[in-house]
Amino acid sequence: MNERPQILTLNLTDKSNSILVEKGFNLYQGSLGKLVDTKNEKHKFKYHLLNNDFPANAHEYDIVIVDFSNEETIDYVKSDNQREKNKxxxxxxxICKYPQTIFDPRGLSSHAFIREIREILKKECLIIVFQNENVDIEYKIVEENGDRPISKGSQEANFYEFIPNFYFQQNKFGKETKVIPNNGELTTFLEKFNKDFNYENTFFHPTIWENEEKVPDPKFYPIIQNLNNEIISYIYLTDKVGVFIFPVLEDNSLFLLGFLETIAPSLQPNLFPYSTQNKWTENIEYALPNQERLIEEKKKIEQDFKKSIETKNKEIISNNDKYSFLHKILTETGDELVSAVIQFLEWLGFENIIDMDTQTEGIKEEDIQIETDKGLLVIEVKGIGGTSKDSECSQISKIKYRRAKEREKFDVYGLYIVNHQRHIPAKKRENPPFTKEQKQDSINEERGLLTTWTLFNLYFDIQKDIITKEEARQIIYNYGLITFIPQNIKLIDTIKEIFLKGEVFILNIDGIKLKTGDTLYIEKNKKFQKLTIIEIKLDDKIVTEISNGEAGIKGTIKVSKNSKVWIKNLP
Incomplete structure (x- = not known):
């Protein structure tokens, strides 16, 4: 254990204390007191004494670490709150009276610690604080008198009373933080933990008078802000004293260890003689052979890496912009949804798409019109929180027949597209969201029903070459519930046996010619995957093709039992 620095911890967790002790730091594990659960019942009260723990020589310590965020609570024990020996x-x-059930000693203990902290501040020292909500606590003082305590007044106290250079602005809780750059090694260190920070306070930047005007105090260094650029963490450094107000960490053990081992010694080297006694060897005039070159090469790698990350981030942003319509068809409603569906249909290869909201003449009924070689496709698009009513599904029928009459042709196709239950993740929605009657009605009335979740999945099926854009465009004219499956395929068999965890499976083939290199379509739970045949075995012999019999098939993907196996019909 190193004698210096002497560290007094107050309300630090057992884990944080243990890690520092294991690393050789000289610790006194003190406390401002633990919260006490009184379990007070109606008309009841409890007598309390402060349960703090300070060393008798607290004024001799170099570093004080306080964790106000640690609200460890203990049960009330009567014997712990009685003066057995009183000089x-x-x-x-x-006194803690119902309805108060939790006694918090830390405010009055902080007040009691003021004298000690004044002594510590007279010499070189560090004060490290993990914040919590800043509140004043009122303490009722009584003289013990059995069931009838005698009031002796009250006293207000605050957690932060003994903290010097405390520039509190307001209580404000948040989780999104950003480390202020240009603080060198400290910035790099803080960024490692930034995703785990949350905060309870914001702070103001103090000012001083200089040349008859107020200027920001140069001893005050903001180090972390929230997304509104409010200060939520700072350092105040003088020649002798460093005050560090840090945000909350659920587990601050590694943060504290890293700070005391790497950051604090460079800020207050005199407090860490065992950490800094050979630091002079790091100066450039004492550089080892090849050291300067290696350091420069390291800097170059870091710069190149930073540029690569920036380039990749720009690509990600550009990709998000390009394909954002795929998310919008699952989340939006109204004009935003219509616009996203139009973008999808354009990607699918439809031309002459008209957003009916852009038309100035006539009453707007359908949302989209597409004039095609087959006729006119009229589409109504809805984004709703639940599932569709019968009237919402069938509204497109009226529009369809109205347009047919206007054209004096029966080449009009009606389609209802819905983004249903749009506030729920798409996989957790009711899919498909139509009743048996709604699906049958759409067949009877010769119109289509389609969900945006189906369109979303269609995009990736096309990318995987399960189905082509041309096939998908033709399916959109269908009646009833529209599903996009590979076209012109024939069922071979259902898989009943698999081997090697699905790499090999058995097919019973009856009059369908299969050969090595053929593409099969594997269907499970109405989802399709493509598989290329690598090897065929018949009677334990490898063959290149087969038309009848029980064959073992090895393919390019793993399959599962009860999957259906299809093949494209030959032209």
Whole structure:
């Protein structure tokens, strides 16, 4: 254990204390007191004494670390709150009456610690604080008198009373933080933990008078902000004293260890003689052979890496912009949804798409019109929180027949596209969201029903070459519930046996010619995958083709039992 620095921890977790002790730091594990659960019932009260723990020589310590965010709570024990040995006539206690059930000693303990901290601040020292909500606590003081305590007044106290250079602005809780750049090694260190920070306070930048005007205090260094650019963490450094107000970490053990081992010694080297006694060897005039070259090469790698990350981030943003319509068809409603569906249909290869909201003449009924070689496709698009009513599904029928009459042709196709239950993740929605009657009605009335979740999946099926854009465009004219499956395929068999965890499976083939290199379509739960035949075995012999019999098939993907196996019909 290193003698220096002497560290006093107050309300640090057992884990944080243990890690520092294991690493050789000289610790006194003190406390401002633990919260006490009184379990007070109606008309009841409890007498309390402060349960803090300070070393008798607290003024000799170099570093004080306080974790206000640690609200460890203990049960009330009567014997812990009685004066068994009393050298004075003082019979005063603090009282906690119902409806108050939690006694928090830390405010009054902080007040009591002011004298000690004043002594510590007279020499070189560090004060490290993990914040919590800043509140004033009122303590009722009584003289013990059985069931009838005698009031002796009250006193307000605050957690932060003994913290110097405390520039509190307001209580404000948040989780999104950003490390202020250009603080060198400290910035790099803080960024490692930034995703785990949350905060309870914001702070103001103090000012001083200089040349008859107020200027920002140069001893104050903001180090972390929230997304509104409010200061939520800072350092205040003088020649002798460093005050560090840090945000909350659920587990601050590694943060504290890293800070005391790498950051604090460079800020207050005199407090860490064992960490800094050979630091002079790091100066450039004492550089080892090849050191300067290696350091420069490292810097170059870091710069190139940073540029690569920036380039990749730009590509990600550009990709998000390009394909954002795929998310919008699952989340939006109204004009935003219509616009996203139009973008999808354009990607699918439809031309002459008209957004009916852009038309100035006539009453707007359908959302989209597409004039095609087959006729006119009229589409109604809805984004709703639930599932569709019968009237919403069938509204497109009226529009379809109205347009047919206007054209004096029966080449009009009606389609209802819905983004249903849009506030729920798409996989957790009711799919498909139509009743048996709604699906049958759409067949009877010769119109289509389609969900945006189906369109979303269609995009990736086309990318995987399960189905072509041309096939998908033709399916959109269908009646009833529209599903996009590979076209012109024939069922071979259902897989009943698999081997090697699905790499090999058995097919019973009856009059369908299969050969090595053929593409099969594997269907499971109405989802299709493509598989290329690598090897065929018949009677334990490898063959290149087969038309009848029980064959073992090895393919390019793993399959599962009860999957259906299809093949394209030959032209």
């Amino acid at each position: 004075t006539e003082n019979n005063s206690y603090l």
